[in-house]
Amino acid sequence: MKISDAYVIVTSPGRNFVTLKIVTESGTYGIGDATLNGREMAVVAYLEEHVIPALIGRDASRIEDIWHYLYRGAYWRRGPVTMAAVSAVDLALWDIKAKAACMPLYQLLGGRSRERVMTYAHCTGRDIEGCLAEVEKHVKLGYRAVRVQAGVPGIPTIYGVAKNAGERYEPADAELPAEHVWSTEKYLNHVPKLFAAVRERFGDELHVLHDVHHRLTPIEAARLGKAVEPYHLFWLEDCVPAENQESFRLIRQHTTTPLAVGEVFNSIHDYRELLENQWIDYIRTPLSHGGGITHVRRIADLAGLYHVRTGFHGPTDLSPVCLGAAIHFDTWVPNFGIQEHMPHTSETDAVFPHDYRFEDGHFLVGEAPGHGVDIDEALAKQYPYKRASLPVNRLEDGTLWHW
Ligand SMILES: O=C(O)[C@H](O)[C@@H](O)[C@H](O)[C@H](O)CO
Numbered sequence: 527m528k529i530s531d532a533y534v535i536v537t538s539p540g541r542n543f544v545t546l547k548i549v550t551e552s553g554t555y556g557i558g559d560a561t562l563n564g565r566e567m568a569v570v571a572y573l574e575e576h577v578i579p580a581l582i583g584r585d586a587s588r589i590e591d592i593w594h595y596l597y598r599g600a601y602w603r604r605g606p607v608t609m610a611a612v613s614a615v616d617l618a619l620w621d622i623k624a625k626a627a628c629m630p631l632y633q634l635l636g637g638r639s640r641e642r643v644m645t646y647a648h649c650t651g652r653d654i655e656g657c658l659a660e661v662e663k664h665v666k667l668g669y670r671a672v673r674v675q676a677g678v679p680g681i682p683t684i685y686g687v688a689k690n691a692g693e694r695y696e697p698a699d700a701e702l703p704a705e706h707v708w709s710t711e712k713y714l715n716h717v718p719k720l721f722a723a724v725r726e727r728f729g730d731e732l733h734v735l736h737d738v739h740h741r742l743t744p745i746e747a748a749r750l751g752k753a754v755e756p757y758h759l760f761w762l763e764d765c766v767p768a769e770n771q772e773s774f775r776l777i778r779q780h781t782t783t784p785l786a787v788g789e790v791f792n793s794i795h796d797y798r799e800l801l802e803n804q805w806i807d808y809i810r811t812p813l814s815h816g817g818g819i820t821h822v823r824r825i826a827d828l829a830g831l832y833h834v835r836t837g838f839h840g841p842t843d844l845s846p847v848c849l850g851a852a853i854h855f856d857t858w859v860p861n862f863g864i865q866e867h868m869p870h871t872s873e874t875d876a877v878f879p880h881d882y883r884f885e886d887g888h889f890l891v892g893e894a895p896g897h898g899v900d901i902d903e904a905l906a907k908q909y910p911y912k913r914a915s916l917p918v919n920r921l922e923d924g925t926l927w928h929w
């Protein structure tokens with residue numbers, strides 16, 4: 527199982543994706559997602575200059591050893607660029623191992639723990655009514671869980687809310703970062719009305735989620751969590767920037783609203799205090815940023831000790847390779863919670879043929895050996911890379927703010 531070749535494929539079928547392909551002497555290959563939205567080419571350079579030359583000739587079956595070789599060996603541990611590169615290698619190697627074993631990846635992980643994987647859809651509107659119309663649409667499509675985000679009067683553009691009715695928002699919508707204006711006061715006064723309206727219209731059974739995109743301080747997050755308790759959210763996501771894990775102590779002391787965090791984390795160490803103190807309820811780190819299956823399953827196991835479940839990040843800026851592998855992981859992991867689902871465009875789906883299926887608000891894992899996602903390299907070549915950036919947030923007085 528010697529690695530004979532490895533290379534990076536960058537393609538932009540509507541948005542940028544970075545894919546690592548690892549080929550073994552026998553011809554069996556695996557692919558991994560190395561996309562880091564808005565910083566794609568940094569990961570490409572990391573892989574091409576530092577990782578790929580050191581992979582050639584290694585035994586592809588030694589996944590654990592290669593993980594530590596890349597993680598410890600770099601000396602510079604952790605960080606999103608490093609970990610996106612390590613993740614891509616890890617996902618490609620698990621794909622190869624499962625193909626060599628003629629098993630779908632979930633079987634190799636330990637087999638099926640559930641029949642299907644519950645997903646949540648994004649529902650956004652310029653105002654509350656617009657958002658309710660989207661919820662209605664998604665409930666009809668079979669979703670049991672929806673993430674609701676609505677425009678706030680007095681705030682012209684909010685990240686996470688689509689520009690026009692019926693559309694989806696684009697996470698990286700400009701070549702250089704667009705500048706948005708943010709008002710915490712306006713947001714905090716408005717957002718509980720959205721949840722009240724959703725519960726009034728759709729009743730108690732629908733799972734309702736909301737993403738704050740790191741914009742609040744801990745005491746503001748505590749106020750929001752408390753205010754929305756009557757609407758029993760499934761989770762409140764990224765309510766504060768999480769570099770300071772201790773912030774969650776204060777939030778937790780004030781509210782029973784479940785908390786999700788971790789889409790920007792890339793290591794088990796980012797979670798340690800949050801988990802050991804039982805300050806959170808869901809972990810969000812995707813397989814393509816958290817060190818692949820090898821590392822994320824350790825995070826999931828640690829989380830399980832504290833009744834914390836998975837709720838993996840699944841926006842359009844993670845490729846179908848990451849989503850496909852996630853569906854295998856979700857099918858196996860004992861402490862599964864939910865999987866985010868922001869559907870890829872048909873152009874993206876054509877570049878990445880896959881065997882997972884969406885049905886009635888759930889994903890169904892495929893039975894093909896490996897993670898079940900491939901890349902059409904000829905088609906990928908037709909979509910050259912285009913620089914694209916996430917926006918930045920400023921307060922009304924111009925101060926640069928979190929988001
Ligand atoms: O919960 C989510 O899906 C998100 O917060 C995304 O919209 C991210 O911001 C995006 O993936 C960044 O690249």
Ligand SMILES: [Mg+2]
Nearest residue numbers: 737763764789
């Ligand atoms: Mg989020």
